[in-house]
Amino acid sequence: MNKALRKAVIAGNWKMNKTPAETAELIAAMKPLVAGAGCEVVLCVPFVDIAAALEAAKGSNIHIGAENCHWEHAGAFTGEISADMLTAMGVEYVITGHSERRTYFGDTDVTVNKRTRAAVEAGLTAIVCVGETLEQREQGITNELVALQVKIALGGLSKEQLKKIIIAYEPVWAIGTGRTATAEQAQEVCTVIRDTLAALYGRQAADGVTVQYGGSMNAKNADELVAKPDVDGGLIGGASLKAEDFSVIVRAASK
Numbered sequence: 306m307n308k309a310l311r312k313a314v315i316a317g318n319w320k321m322n323k324t325p326a327e328t329a330e331l332i333a334a335m336k337p338l339v340a341g342a343g344c345e346v347v348l349c350v351p352f353v354d355i356a357a358a359l360e361a362a363k364g365s366n367i368h369i370g371a372e373n374c375h376w377e378h379a380g381a382f383t384g385e386i387s388a389d390m391l392t393a394m395g396v397e398y399v400i401t402g403h404s405e406r407r408t409y410f411g412d413t414d415v416t417v418n419k420r421t422r423a424a425v426e427a428g429l430t431a432i433v434c435v436g437e438t439l440e441q442r443e444q445g446i447t448n449e450l451v452a453l454q455v456k457i458a459l460g461g462l463s464k465e466q467l468k469k470i471i472i473a474y475e476p477v478w479a480i481g482t483g484r485t486a487t488a489e490q491a492q493e494v495c496t497v498i499r500d501t502l503a504a505l506y507g508r509q510a511a512d513g514v515t516v517q518y519g520g521s522m523n524a525k526n527a528d529e530l531v532a533k534p535d536v537d538g539g540l541i542g543g544a545s546l547k548a549e550d551f552s553v554i555v556r557a558a559s560k
């Protein structure tokens with residue numbers, strides 16, 4: 306495995322937090338702290354904060370993402386946002402399949418696939434989230450389950466389109482709980498993900514894909530997690546709402 310073949314990406318997931326004014330303030334605080342980072346820095350923010358985030362991030366190394374997108378271009382889908390709408394604003398990234406979307410809003414492997422395909426076809430980079438519940442881990446089915454989630458999420462995507470895919474391994478039991486996977490657990494499942502990608506697209510293509518870990522990653526544990534050979538950065542929830550903590554994680558992934 307060769308980390309030099311792919312870029313480390315630290316992406317914040319703000320979830321349902323921050324007003325546009327608070328967005329401008331937080332990004333202004335982050336900008337000097339992450340300037341010159343040796344990894345890609347992304348902030349995925351609520352839809353209503355996108356305009357403020359793009360404006361605040363202008364001229365910096367911070368890239369802006371959304372937290373979800375619909376699979377249709379337009380139509381009668383009240384409350385949804387299309388991938389085309391996001392690219393029209395200047396958004397570069399979008400999260401698909403986050404466990405909170407799967408748990409609370411009925412997203413399934415099939416709809417995650419549809420959202421991911423629409424995102425990539427619109428030119429966005431999709432951060433595709435996969436991961437097991439605690440019950441599934443205890444049943445010993447983590448590796449098979451995550452491999453299947455990856456296969457279904459990427460169905461219909463070509464090797465060329467794989468360049469616009471990031472996979473985030475996010476054990477559901479570690480998200481927002483303060484309970485982090487050990488670096489060994491993260492490495493094991495990220496390797497399963499890469500092997501799954503290799504089976505689908507070939508080893509060379511798989512080695513070029515960024516595979517993140519997410520789940521209570523913070524300023525204290527980031528170093529150990531991102532040092533693992535198959536962990537190429539992280540998807541960060543709570544700690545991405547604090548400029549100082551987020552910048553420590555960015556620095557850890559820049560080494």
Ligand code: PEP
Binds near residue numbers: 479480481520541542
């Ligand atoms: C997330 O929202 O993807 C996440 C990993 O959250 P947290 O870091 O708060 O666990």
